[in-house]
Amino acid sequence: MKDASLTVREREVLAVIGRNASGKSTLSKLAAGILTPERGVATVDGLDTRDERLGLEVRRRVAFLQQNPESQFVSVTVEREIASGPENLGFTAADTRAAVGDMLDFFGLVELRKCPPSALSAGQMQKVLLASLLAMKPAYLVLDEPTSYLDPIERDAVSREVKRISQSLGTSVVWVTQFLYEAAALPRIIAVADGRVCFDGAVAGLQDDAATLALLGIDITELRQDSLGTPRLPGARSRCPR
């Protein structure tokens, strides 16, 4: 990253887009306090992420989700997975139980609570991981390409969950994505190119910004056709070919 500045406000949902190796993943890790800046400063509710004594306080406030769901499980059942975060943060047993119960309800996972994560689909795994992060009651959620490994139907389901999270729980969401249509559905887009924030605004502004589109390698005709349009996920109106 080079001289990148960004402020994420309370209850805000924003997308971070950029080409491979543009620095978008690094930006998200800096925001989550997983990486600390060599120059400049990253703060979470005023807490400097470079200050090791504040590490736990930063962790309480920001949760981070990676691309590949399979690489993130630490427990043998869905229920234990969701409990692991609150336990590590020192929640009491009663508070952990309550948080797990709330999250199982919120994500509709009650029936799967005794399942081993390996028995779940990739989409269900990401939901369980979202539940395990939100059980820690973070103020900010940083998602690093959470839908990359999912098929379009699972992607759509996870996207809807993320919007529901921000609306119902008031969690701010920083959502790194390579799917332009996912970004286009959010009120604010941050575009990263060559380690710099090259755009910060609404999708309408991006569509009109030819220089930034060129920098991002986005073809305007692509963007109008499907990439930045609504996700093309129709109902089951066509029948299965035989």
Added chain:
Amino acid sequence: MELVLREVGFSYDRGLPTEKAVLRSLSLRVRAGEFVSVVGRTGSGKTTLGLVMAGLLKPQSGEVTVRPERPEPSDGHGVTGRLNVVMVFQVPESQFFEEDVFSEVAFGPSRLGIKGEELSTRVFSSLERLGLDAARISRRSPIRLSEGEKRKVAIASALSCEPLFLILDEPTISLDWQASTHLLSLLRRLADSGVSVIVMTHEVEHAVRYSDGLAVLSRGTLSASCRLTADDVYGCWKERG
């Protein structure tokens, strides 16, 4: 030449209480120079099907054949210096084990008995077919390249075996929008040059746009057509899973 799957069946944990049937009496025919996409949801068995087609898993019922048959080297040192079917895995890093790109791409053909000048020519031409600058990249470590370059080196190392059929498992995962369309155009050109390309993917719009034919994988069987739209595929997924 054609790659034919006839009533292929495959289960994991066969005979155990945890047995899971992934492919059930599945049939498919891919002709020379065709670009076929197998579209399936995550967990539908795309990777298993690719492994079976590539001969990396043996079907438990039915058969996989390349017709008419071409002498396939039996011990890795055959005379033809080619492989019929080669598969590129979903995560490029999982197939890299050499220290530089040249050795990585040379590995396949060198096992097939290709040596010296001919080997270098194959490596360089495979890299160049994928639009890579062979001189710049050949001494670099494959795991230190960009995502797009890694993907291309993985494909180059398959192409250097001069396969008739190239199978790619989710080749655009973790590639950005530009790298994805660039790679698919490249695969389209490969198919036009006579190499059959078989892509296992859940990116339906890409599959519809670049393939000659689509096969929808669900519940262990295929339904195939050359005229499926994205709506047809999503409809099928919603109906059958």
